[in-house]
Amino acid sequence: MLFKTPLLDKPAPGWKRDLPGPNEPPSIEPYPPVLTNPPNHVDDVYLELARATMRMRGIGVWCAAFVLALVICYVTFLTTITYSSPPSLIISIIELLTIGLGVWLGTYIWRMDTSAPRDEPIRFNRARRKVYVYRFRHNGLKPFSRSAWGARAEVYDWDNLHAEACSIYGAMGSGGLIETVTLAVVEAGTRKVIDRFHFAHELQQGEMYWAMAQLFMQQGPQALPSFPRPPRDWNNEKIRFNLARRLAPKVHWPDAINLESRSAPSMHD
Known part of the structure; x- marks a missing residue:
């Protein structure tokens, strides 16, 4: 069931429609041939889906290098100019601001392209009814x-x-039109959003991945479709030409959360 008005008291930017709730029937049937990646892992306990906040990587590193090169050329140019008189305070401030802006922009673009992990997986643990998200934070x-x-x-x-x-x-x-599916975390029993994060690019794929999570959490792994391709090994894939992905850190879950997210609760939990 799709809703025509936002269910949350603060819908996501660019809200288009709400997808069915976690315990409602899916609105679409997952069709593996149109999905970018098969699940990273699926068994009776948990389902892990690949996720990435940035759709394209590898261009940013060259843009950052170009920006920083411009800053170096600009600084070199300033140091070689012979002034008949010292520059005014306003000109000096403008020059410093220009250099600072260039350094900030180049550094930010570089880090956005290289600091994000190779994958930002999300795990749905059916036994615990918990969701574990590997999220990239930046400032x-x-x-x-x-x-x-x-x-x-x-x-x-x-x-x-x-x-x-x-x-x-x-x-x-x-x-250009950018279509995504986001997941909001609401306060229990309310429509108040306490957190929100990216889930998938493209509405059709995002809706299908959300349907997969619903089917798994509601019925188990037998409800999921079969994928013709094996899971992708994000940490050990061979990367030749994409510098950003080569420099990107591997996925490393904290030990305690890694164990919890892959296991069912015991009597001692």
Whole structure:
């Protein structure tokens, strides 16, 4: 069932429609041939799906190198100019701001392309009714910070997730339509959003991946379709020409969460 008005009191930017709730029947049947990646893993306990907040990688590193090269050329140019008189304070401030902006922009673009992990998987644990998300965090105001950038594992209750289809126009030449599916985390028993994160690119694929999660959590692995291709080994794939993916860190779940997300609760839990 699809809804025509937002169910949440703060819908996602570019909200288009709400997808069925976690315990409702899926709105679409997953069709493997049109899906980009098969599940990373599936068994009786958990389903792991591949996920990536950035759709394209590898261009940013060259854009960053170009921006930083321009900064170096600009600084070199300034140091070689012979002024008949010292530059005014305003000109000096403008020059410093220009250099600072170039360094910030180049560093930010570089880190966005190389610091994100090779995969940002999401695990649906049917036995615990929990969802474990490997999320890449970044802070544009702190491009040189180590603590503000990196992947963190977060845990949510399956019943508190809500999927939304979104459609916005991005800065792509004359304008381009960007369609995604996001997952909102709501406060239990309410429509209040307490967190939100990217789930999938393209509405059709996102809706199918969400349907897979619903089928698995509601009925088990036997409800999922068969995929003709084997799972992709994101950490050990051979990368030749994509510098960003070669520099990207591998997926490494914290030991405690890795064990919990792959297991059923015991009597001692």
